[in-house]
Amino acid sequence: MKIAVCIKQVPGTAQVEIDPETGTLKRDGASTKMNPFDLYAIETAMRIKEAAGAELTAVTMGPPQAEAVLREAFMMGADRAVLLSDRRFGGADVLATGYTLSQGLRAAGNFDLIVCGRQTTDGDTAQVGAELAEFLGIPHVTNVCAICEIAQDAIVADIDWPLQTARCRLPFPCLITVDKNIFEPRLPSFKLKLATAGQPITRIGMDDLPDKNEKHYGLSGSPTRVKRIFPPEAKGERIVWSGNDAPADKLHQLLTAHKFLQQL
Amino acid sequence: MSAHIAIIREKATDPEKLAALCPFGAIECHSDGTLEINSGCRMCRICVKNGGGAFELVEDDAEPPIDKSQWRGVAVVAELVEGRIHPVTFELLGKAGELAGKVGQPTICMLAGHNIKPLANELLSYGADEVVCYDAPELENFLIEPYTNALTDFINFRRPAVVLVGGTQSGRSLAPRAAARFRTGLTADCTFLDISPDTDLEQIRPAYGGNIMAHIGTPNRRPQFATVRYKIFPIPPKREPNGKVTMRTLAAAQLKSAVAILAATEKSRETGIEEADVLIAAGRGVKRPEDLSMLEKLAGLLNGRLASTRALVEAGWCNPKMQIGLSGRTVKPKLIITCGVSGAIQFAAGMNGSELIVAINSDPDAPIFKIADVAIVDDIYRIVPELIAKIETGAAAK
Ligand SMILES: Cc1cc2nc3c(=O)[nH]c(=O)nc-3n(C[C@H](O)[C@H](O)[C@H](O)COP(=O)(O)OP(=O)(O)OC[C@H]3O[C@@H](n4cnc5c(N)ncnc54)[C@H](O)[C@@H]3O)c2cc1C
Ligand SMILES: Nc1ncnc2c1ncn2[C@@H]1O[C@H](COP(=O)(O)O)[C@@H](O)[C@H]1O
Numbered sequence: 001m002k003i004a005v006c007i008k009q010v011p012g013t014a015q016v017e018i019d020p021e022t023g024t025l026k027r028d029g030a031s032t033k034m035n036p037f038d039l040y041a042i043e044t045a046m047r048i049k050e051a052a053g054a055e056l057t058a059v060t061m062g063p064p065q066a067e068a069v070l071r072e073a074f075m076m077g078a079d080r081a082v083l084l085s086d087r088r089f090g091g092a093d094v095l096a097t098g099y100t101l102s103q104g105l106r107a108a109g110n111f112d113l114i115v116c117g118r119q120t121t122d123g124d125t126a127q128v129g130a131e132l133a134e135f136l137g138i139p140h141v142t143n144v145c146a147i148c149e150i151a152q153d154a155i156v157a158d159i160d161w162p163l164q165t166a167r168c169r170l171p172f173p174c175l176i177t178v179d180k181n182i183f184e185p186r187l188p189s190f191k192l193k194l195a196t197a198g199q200p201i202t203r204i205g206m207d208d209l210p211d212k213n214e215k216h217y218g219l220s221g222s223p224t225r226v227k228r229i230f231p232p233e234a235k236g237e238r239i240v241w242s243g244n245d246a247p248a249d250k251l252h253q254l255l256t257a258h259k260f261l262q263q264l
Numbered sequence: 265m266s267a268h269i270a271i272i273r274e275k276a277t278d279p280e281k282l283a284a285l286c287p288f289g290a291i292e293c294h295s296d297g298t299l300e301i302n303s304g305c306r307m308c309r310i311c312v313k314n315g316g317g318a319f320e321l322v323e324d325d326a327e328p329p330i331d332k333s334q335w336r337g338v339a340v341v342a343e344l345v346e347g348r349i350h351p352v353t354f355e356l357l358g359k360a361g362e363l364a365g366k367v368g369q370p371t372i373c374m375l376a377g378h379n380i381k382p383l384a385n386e387l388l389s390y391g392a393d394e395v396v397c398y399d400a401p402e403l404e405n406f407l408i409e410p411y412t413n414a415l416t417d418f419i420n421f422r423r424p425a426v427v428l429v430g431g432t433q434s435g436r437s438l439a440p441r442a443a444a445r446f447r448t449g450l451t452a453d454c455t456f457l458d459i460s461p462d463t464d465l466e467q468i469r470p471a472y473g474g475n476i477m478a479h480i481g482t483p484n485r486r487p488q489f490a491t492v493r494y495k496i497f498p499i500p501p502k503r504e505p506n507g508k509v510t511m512r513t514l515a516a517a518q519l520k521s522a523v524a525i526l527a528a529t530e531k532s533r534e535t536g537i538e539e540a541d542v543l544i545a546a547g548r549g550v551k552r553p554e555d556l557s558m559l560e561k562l563a564g565l566l567n568g569r570l571a572s573t574r575a576l577v578e579a580g581w582c583n584p585k586m587q588i589g590l591s592g593r594t595v596k597p598k599l600i601i602t603c604g605v606s607g608a609i610q611f612a613a614g615m616n617g618s619e620l621i622v623a624i625n626s627d628p629d630a631p632i633f634k635i636a637d638v639a640i641v642d643d644i645y646r647i648v649p650e651l652i653a654k655i656e657t658g659a660a661a662k
Contacts, residue, residue, distance in 0.1 A: 011288075011472070032289070061303075062303065062304065063289075063290065063302040063303045063304040064302065065289075085303055086303060087301070087302060087303055088303075089303040090290065090301065090302065090303040090304065090305035090306075090307075091268075091305045091306055091307040093449065094440065094443075094449075094450055094452075095443065095444060095447065095448070095449060095450070098440070098444055099444075121472070122471070122472060123471070124452070124453075124470075124471055124472070125440075125450075125452035125453070126436050126452065127436065127439070127440035127443075127450060127452055128440075129440075130408075130436075130437050130438075130439075130440035130441045130444070131440045131441070131443065131444040131450075133408075133441065134412075134440070134441045134444035134445055135444055139408060139409060139521070139522045139523050140408060140437070140441075141408070141437075141523060142433065142436065142437045143433055156526065161433060162345075162432075162433065162531075163345065163346065163530065163531055164528045164529060164530050164531055165528070165529045165531065166405075166525055166527070166528045166529075167525070167526040167527040167528070167529075168523050168524065168525055168526065169523070169524040169526055170522065170523050171522050174522075215327075218303070219268065219305070219307050222449075223447070223448050223449035223482050223484070223485035224449035224450075224451060224480050224481065224482050225307070225480065225481050225482070225483055226306060226307060226308050226309075226478050226479070226480055227479040227480065227481050228478075228479040229308055229310075229471075229476050229477065229478050229479070230476070230477050230479070231476060231477070232470065232475070232476070232477050238633075238636065238637060238638075238639060239637065239638045239639065240633075240638075240639045240640075240641065241638070241639070241640050241641070241642075242628070242640070242641035242642060243641070243642060247624075247640045247642055247647055248646075248647050248650035248651045248654060249650075249654065251622065251638070251640065251647070251651055252651055252654040252655065252658065254622075254638065255566070255599075255655075256658070258599070258620065260542060260566050260567075260598075260599055261565075261566070261655060261658065261659075
């Protein structure tokens with residue numbers, strides 16, 4: 001069996017702020033890390049690999065530096081790694097990302113199972129997995145919370161719905177996106193770090209993909225445009241009441257004004 | 265649409281400073297001082313705006329413009345939960361009606377399921393001009409392929425300019441699948457939507473965990489997909505149903521799914537603190553476990569729930585399910601009143617997205633006051649009983 005896990009490098013912190021003067025993002029340095037949700041995807045893929053025997057390939061699309069997350073995947077047990085990197089992939093929105101990943105996966109081999117994280121902490125859309133499945137023409141399910149069985153030709157998994165847990169059987173090839181809490185991600189192993197230090201990473205650029213039309217990638221292949229970014233609306237003026245202000249009275253008025261006492 | 269950022273060498277006099285402009289680290293500064301834009305570029309154009317002319321946006325061989333007049337109407341994909349319409353659908357119909365009204369186009373709703381015809385009227389009464397129904401036993405449960413096929417048929421049938429989908433679990437699976445099929449844009453979790461006269465959708469959504477807002481457009485594709493989470497827009501007032509219901513059928517092959525549902529286990533129906541609109545959060549300022557009943561009472565009067573900090577869970581006074589925070593639940597109620605809570609970062613992280621934060625704490629320097637909208641520097645044992653009494657007399661007076 002061949003499994004691919006899609007992982008992404010994201011900014012090291014979500015604590016970005018916009019400088020009100022210059023309109024630029026203030027980030028603490030250029031630190032990056034593996035998208036935390038993708039750790040669960042790798043762990044899930046590893047559990048399946050360990051249970052059923054499989055070759056695990058970690059795939060990422062990103063700048064050359066994104067190699068770091070592939071190294072981390074090696075340290076968690078991935079066998080192969082693919083870096084989809086090309087200047088012409090830059091500026092990709094969900095559609096172009098899903099498409100590029102689908103092309104990269106086609107170029108990298110025939111996968112029976114593709115595992116994605118639930119969402120990223122920067123893009124934060126939770127949509128790439130489903131778009132990728134559509135481009136590959138395979139079924140998908142999201143929010144997988146347990147793996148029940150790996151059969152010869154299918155996977156049986158539990159889906160966490162708001163009101164119920166549904167057990168589903170998906171034939172290979174298929175794509176799943178996993179919830180956090182499915183398994184506790186293992187820590188990168190120092191032993192594997194040493195063992196995989198020289199492990200080659202397959203680099204795939206646009207010219208290595210089946211579809212070489214550059215209009216389908218990166219910004220050119222992205223139907224959405226970011227028109228502007230700006231800081232969220234600041235909270236209104238803070239109100240402070242203490243002892244002499246009859247705070248209980250005022251709070252009562254406030255709750256009434258905001259219609260919180262309406263049902264009475 | 266094609267464009268890229270060009271680097272104007274003569275103006276790139278301070279390459280390192282220019283490279284630092286990029287929030288995505290996509291401007292690389294080589295050791296020889298030359299700059300390069302790598303694949304991390306998101307085209308946010310911050311560098312164009314703030315780079316003093318060193319970066320220019322170059323629009324190359326732009327895609328031929330599509331004929332937008334061929335796409336009309338604002339569509340909503342209805343969502344069902346256990347045979348009932350999910351309220352997010354009504355919220356979206358309200359917004360769709362507003363947008364459609366601005367451009368003088370119809371509000372259309374797509375409904376897929378089994379034995380659903382009686383529900384169509386309800387959708388009409390929330391503002392749909394037409395409800396297009398797909399009724400088949402195979403659509404009883406949400407399965408990705410038949411649902412995507414139904415939505416595909418609907419889009420080809422009505423050619424709406426905009427498709428709004430609830431940002432629910434199934435909506436976040438269906439919308440991207442269909443958007444990919446139509447090679448069009450999808451903006452997730454929009455918190456603000458507007459429309460321009462040429463039916464371009466103006467979408468605003470939070471990114472980076474709400475730390476920044478992004479204004480996103482889909483200038484040259486149709487339909488324009490957007491998902492919106494539950495409880496972002498208000499439910500519109502009901503009206504007399506005024507519109508038509510159209511039935512559509514799908515070919516048998518279109519209704520097949522490779523995914524088989526083997527079993528479904530109901531979860532316990534107990535709603536968590538995440539679902540409550542109003543929360544009263546108890547902290548260590550509460551001196552004895554029996555004093556929690558006073559906060560419980562206040563919660564009841566406000567139609568809310570009692571929640572707590574970890575301190576009270578550790579003390580065994582509160583159930584772990586009531587814990588807000590990093591190691592507890594993340595909540596976003598309309599109102600939270602914290603009582604005797606210091607506002608430690610691990611607690612605040614789980615509730616600072618609440619709409620209205622009222623904090624009662626006797627210590628004027630308590631960190632909770634930094635995130636509170638209303639800071640009450642006082643003793644909970646004074647304020648809470650007084651407030652309860654006022655609410656009760658207020659109610660009695662009615
Ligand atoms: C890894 C980690 C994870 C954690 N996760 C969580 C988490 O998920 N959720 C969580 O809650 N905590 C969490 N904590 C614990 C957190 O750091 C705080 O210790 C805890 O939130 C404090 O709870 P508190 O506000 O109830 O108590 P305290 O910090 O003791 O604050 C009590 C407050 O009550 C005020 N007060 C006292 N008497 C009165 C009165 N009569 N009237 C008005 N005010 C009064 C005091 O001025 C004080 O500010 C975590 C800690 C760690 C290390
Ligand atoms: N650039 C990328 N490279 C590889 N996988 C990605 C990339 N972007 C998103 N993904 C995958 O898609 C999931 C959802 O991402 P998103 O839609 O951005 O929230 C992630 O958890 C990853 O598994």
